[in-house]
Amino acid sequence: MLVLGVDSSTTSTKAIAWDATGAPVAEGRASFTLENPAPDAWEQDAESWWAATQVALAGCVNALGPRAAELRALCLTHQRETFVLTDADSRPLHPALVWMDARGVEQVDRAREKLGNNRLRELSGKPPCITPALYKLMALFGRRVDLAATRPQVSDVHAFLVRRLVGRFVTSLASADPLGLVDMRARTWSPELCALAGLVPSQLPELVEPGAPLGVLAPEVARVTGLPSGLPVIAGAGDGQAAGLGAGISGPGRAYLNLGTAIVSGVLSSEYVTSDAFRTLYAARPGTFFLETDLKGGTFTLDWLAARLLGDSTERLGKLEAEAAHLPAGSEGLMLVPYWNGVMNPYWDDAATGLVVGLTGRHGPAHFYRAALEGIAFEQRLHSSGVEAAAGQRIEEVIVMGGGSKSALWCQLLADVLGKRVTRASTSEATALGAGILAAVAAGLHPDLETATEHMTGCAESFAPGEHAARYDALYREVYTGLFPALRAPMSRLAALTRA
Numbered sequence: 001m002l003v004l005g006v007d008s009s010t011t012s013t014k015a016i017a018w019d020a021t022g023a024p025v026a027e028g029r030a031s032f033t034l035e036n037p038a039p040d041a042w043e044q045d046a047e048s049w050w051a052a053t054q055v056a057l058a059g060c061v062n063a064l065g066p067r068a069a070e071l072r073a074l075c076l077t078h079q080r081e082t083f084v085l086t087d088a089d090s091r092p093l094h095p096a097l098v099w100m101d102a103r104g105v106e107q108v109d110r111a112r113e114k115l116g117n118n119r120l121r122e123l124s125g126k127p128p129c130i131t132p133a134l135y136k137l138m139a140l141f142g143r144r145v146d147l148a149a150t151r152p153q154v155s156d157v158h159a160f161l162v163r164r165l166v167g168r169f170v171t172s173l174a175s176a177d178p179l180g181l182v183d184m185r186a187r188t189w190s191p192e193l194c195a196l197a198g199l200v201p202s203q204l205p206e207l208v209e210p211g212a213p214l215g216v217l218a219p220e221v222a223r224v225t226g227l228p229s230g231l232p233v234i235a236g237a238g239d240g241q242a243a244g245l246g247a248g249i250s251g252p253g254r255a256y257l258n259l260g261t262a263i264v265s266g267v268l269s270s271e272y273v274t275s276d277a278f279r280t281l282y283a284a285r286p287g288t289f290f291l292e293t294d295l296k297g298g299t300f301t302l303d304w305l306a307a308r309l310l311g312d313s314t315e316r317l318g319k320l321e322a323e324a325a326h327l328p329a330g331s332e333g334l335m336l337v338p339y340w341n342g343v344m345n346p347y348w349d350d351a352a353t354g355l356v357v358g359l360t361g362r363h364g365p366a367h368f369y370r371a372a373l374e375g376i377a378f379e380q381r382l383h384s385s386g387v388e389a390a391a392g393q394r395i396e397e398v399i400v401m402g403g404g405s406k407s408a409l410w411c412q413l414l415a416d417v418l419g420k421r422v423t424r425a426s427t428s429e430a431t432a433l434g435a436g437i438l439a440a441v442a443a444g445l446h447p448d449l450e451t452a453t454e455h456m457t458g459c460a461e462s463f464a465p466g467e468h469a470a471r472y473d474a475l476y477r478e479v480y481t482g483l484f485p486a487l488r489a490p491m492s493r494l495a496a497l498t499r500a
Contacts, residue, residue, distance in 0.1 A: 004074040005436030015056040018436035022456030028059020040102035043095035046084040061226035072443035075234040075435040077242035078157035080178035085152040104139030125280030132180025159205040166215035170206040174237035174282040237284040242434030247399040248457030259404025263298035266290040277386030293383035297340035323366035329468035336375035377417035401430035415463040426458035
């Protein structure tokens with residue numbers, strides 16, 4: 001028997017068929033565009049999510065051949081915070097606003113004035129910043145009063161796709177809570193937060209627990225994709241929570257680290273706790289939470305280096321990595337603070353920008369590349385240290401996945417900087433595997449989530465702190481941790497002057 005894990009990410013959809021051991025059997029993929037129509041604006045056509053999902057599903061079915069008949073359930077995971085406004089028939093009324101969209105910084109301040117920082121954090125689990133959909137909605141309805149007046153329905157990616165798959169307006173708690181509109185203690189939409197956004201809860205989808213059955217595949221979808229008729233569709237979770245499940249994070253002492261467009265890490269908690277050191281989300285395992293950190297400038301920073309500075313394709317990055325591996329720890333005095341898209345924890349400063357210090361005439365692209373990897377590693381140490389202090393939980397091992405985990409240089413840098421064992425997940429597609437695990441339990445491939453996680457996840461190569469750990473420790477404590485706090489005020493003033 002097989003299950004499908006479908007991952008609708010920021011620029012593509014992957015549909016992967018998994019067996020009961022967590023081995024991938026077949027997959028299909030399709031990409032879609034990310035638009036940047038104005039400064040700070042990041043949008044998508046929500047219909048492209050659905051088109052890519054159908055193509056990916058059909059591709060996976062085609063790759064499976066006769067084994068497609070073995071499929072027993074389908075579960076979704078997806079890019080978080082992204083949302084689309086639709087009419088009652090699920091037709092988009094406006095381009096979807098992607099999690100990267102940064103229009104609405106003023107609304108963050110307005111929300112703080114109305115409810116206060118602590119109330120916003122306690123209700124939603126998230127210190128106020130531009131990332132949650134709450135503030136983007138406030139900004140959008142401010143720009144488009146006419147749109148707000150139509151009382152549109154608001155769908156996260158999960159709700160939009162599930163409605164096309166089974167015809168039901170529903171989403172998972174672990175998919176919806178990144179929107180910033182859920183009362184995390186009550187496990188329902190918060191009337192207080194919805195009112196702040198200009199909504200009432202009836203404009204939002206029904207909420208269910210991750211792993212709940214949502215219905216069966218619509219006949220037309222089965223016909224178009226080739227999937228078995230009547231295939232059950234199971235409630236999933238956001239990509240970060242699904243990645244944690246797919247990495248096998250089932251208790252204290254271990255953290256997952258997704259090295260993707262953004263750098264997302266989390267530890268599991270049985271208690272609802274909040275802090276400025278992290279944001280609190282529902283885990284894919286019902287009744288538990290992930291204490292999660294997020295750096296929005298992850299591999300995005302490396303892609304920016306290739307496209308904007310070098311005027312080259314990302315293929316150049318492979319050559320830069322080979323050159324960077326021969327450079328000394330510390331990139332010969334070059335240090336980078338990777339706030340290319342602002343900073344969430346621990347500073348929650350949407351106006352923050354990146355820093356490059358120590359630049360001299362001897363530095364070249366490979367130095368910059370290594371400094372970017374080191375800077376992201378330093379930032380992750382800042383994040384992990386904050387989680388350990390606030391949650392009282394010592395992280396002994398970090399399980400890495402995502403595209404960046406394929407880099408041995410980066411994995412070793414992380415081990416050296418963090419001073420912890422860094423271990424690759426058995427698959428770089430841990431996000432889709434997390435969805436597959438939820439589907440496997442619902443389909444009866446395993447009796448419960450604990451058993452499924454034990455049998456379907458695993459680890460590969462490990463990296464221990466090496467000879468450069470002491471140098472990195474000194475660079476982190478004596479230089480990195482003080483850079484942004486020291487320059488925060490002049491950077492803020494610089495931004496204000498250049499906006500004038």
